[in-house]
Amino acid sequence: MRARLLVGLLGIVLWALLPHILSRYMIDLLVFTAIYTIAGIGVGLLLGQCGIVNLGQATFYGIGAYSCAYLTVELGYPNVAGFIVGALISMTIALVVGWPVLRLTGYFLALATLALSIIGSSLFYEWDWLTGGELGIGGIPKLDIFGFKLDTPGRYYYLAWSIAFICMLLVGNLIASRTGLMLRAMRDSSEAAASLGIDMQWLRTRVFMLSALLGSVAGSLFAHYVSFTSVQSFTVDKSIGFLLIPVLGGVRSLWGVVLGALFVTVMPELLSRIGDIHQILFGLALVAVVVLLPEGLVGLLATAGRKLGWSRVRA
């Protein structure tokens, strides 16, 4: 127990020091890692706890981003309004769309969410009065906390990761709670869960709404970080990327989501140093992870930990 506390403390110190050690470029990647972690937690919660493949997260990510962009730049509202409006719109859409769609199962639910992502990205493109279309919306103000401008990657790093950790904590509590038990009961045997009087459709819809909320918050953080939104950021490709995050890391673990987010942000950058061939290698790396590591990167770490004799390491 004391060893774990020590490791935890060391981790926090390292986390706090990182922006002072690393290059601006690496910090920038880590900010994106935090943003993708938040969106990825939502997708991972659906996949790991409910067995739902969500290929529509980019839509909610986009709603969060455009809410901030439109409300602050076009209407001059305070920054926090964009976060709230984005979250409310995302959850409402998740409720209205999720309620009927979540009756589907397996592949067909995955394809329905994929369709949602296509609808979302083509509407973002088409509603250029709202989104600026291909030109996008620029000049989104930087966030500030009580007048303290978060205008460098180093400063934004603390905000983004704090929000990411809070989301992980809250979702971790949810998974450990009675609701989490109901979710896993539903995932493993829907008939048994139904016979125990669990309202499955409402439960699935609520988790879908939570996932949409996380996607929207991540999108809002993204918009304020890069100060610019354009349709390119909210395509089907992005939805696929969000799904890859928990899968690469390991769907049953929240830290897996962090690892997965690290993989999709840092890996392409590392590979890009070896030239244009890096995109092929990234695709092949994905294939390799899926084929060789069915439990994701966390599974790999757990196996390595066992081999080193750390039986305490939990997957």
Add this chain to the structure above:
Amino acid sequence: MSLSLILQAAQAGITNGFIYALVGMGLAVIFRGSRVINVMHGEFSVVGAMVTVLMLTSARYPYWIAILAGVSTGPLIGALIELTLVRPMIRQRATEDQFVLLTIGLERAIAAAVLFFIGRDGYLLPAFGGDHVFIVFDVVIREHALWLIAIATFVVVALREFFRHTTLGLAMTAASIDADGAATTGINVARMRTLTFVLGGLLGAIAGILITPLIAVDYQTGLPITLKGIAAAILGGFTNPLGAVVGGLTLGMVESLVIVGVSSGYKDALTFSVLIVIMIFMPHGILGRGGRGGG
């Protein structure tokens, strides 16, 4: 909206519909044979088209040899994927979503490879029958469109006959319906699964070569082709390859009517909304037959 405009839209809808049908059929063949939704399916079309383009422009082979080479890439890639990746994963009892992710990874890798080796440019193939057009009731029909419809129809009929009347086709159907039962009658179930990928790849490559005279194909074309094919297959009930033909034609028609009646920008939003509604209210596709339960 004049009548000739509607007819023109219908003609475009049928032409596109047959492409969607071929892609959807390939997806359905693979799905029925292996329970894999093949997200890299559009890459069969892109690679097939690109190899044909390269054979024609760089190597200057006759068009028909270039087409043969392009078409043969589909079965080759399909077999390779099944033998090296899908088969070991089935042995490991991989789940549905792992297969989706596998094919997503392959989709990324192949699209990136096309970008790396060929570049960002889009390429067109010469139309079958050149630029010759027919004009019927003020509707302009390119000769290529007629070739496309004829070839696609031939492929559909041939596939139907293959599955209904040849030993191999029946064995593939049996292996997909009841693997254990098929194995007891001496059918090599694993080989049948490889063949579904070969057949799927063939259909994908044919679709790619037929569409390339109409739209320029580049490294980003694969995923949109897959998505349209998936939509066609879902409309048709997914486990029924011939249903994908009805699904593809419906999708093509809905799309062109939306372009004429509403706006081309809303094409994808509206067609995929219709798709979601159909999945919810007609879970077995618009034909209402074939199994869908549990995916």
